[in-house]
Amino acid sequence: MMVLGSVITLIIISIVLLGISGRSNSFNLGQSEIVFVKAEGCLEEALIQLSRDHEYAGDTYIVDDSTCAVGVSGSGDERVISVDASEEDFYHHLIVDVQIAPTFAILNFSY
Helix, strand or coil, X not given: CHHHHHHHHHHHHHHHHHHHHHHHHHHHHHHHHHHHHHHHHHHHHHHHHHHHCCCXXXXXXXXXXXXXXXXXXXXXXXXXXXXXXXXXXEEEEEEEEEECCCCCEEEEEEC
16 A cells, blocks of 8 residues: 555656646746847847948847847948847847848848
8 A cells, every 4th residue: 555655646746747847848938939039129120220321230239138239240232130139048149141232131041
């Protein structure tokens, strides 16, 4: 009877721990997605700024609790926008190749 009780207790503890682990993973995935969306928002702002001012070199943006560092490199008709967004333990890096003339266009996007 004691062995059966111990086995059942171990099974219940395992199920509870799996539930806690799954909930933690779900929370982390949600937080990572939130930081990714904020990084995309900073990228959109950088694209707007670059389309208005071809000499735009980047900036740092604060979105809620996230920080986005935007850098723009390149010369001539092509630029590379780099966005690094972070919040607590979560981080996303986006890179976009942009053509600014003769028409403003995104050439490549990677994350």
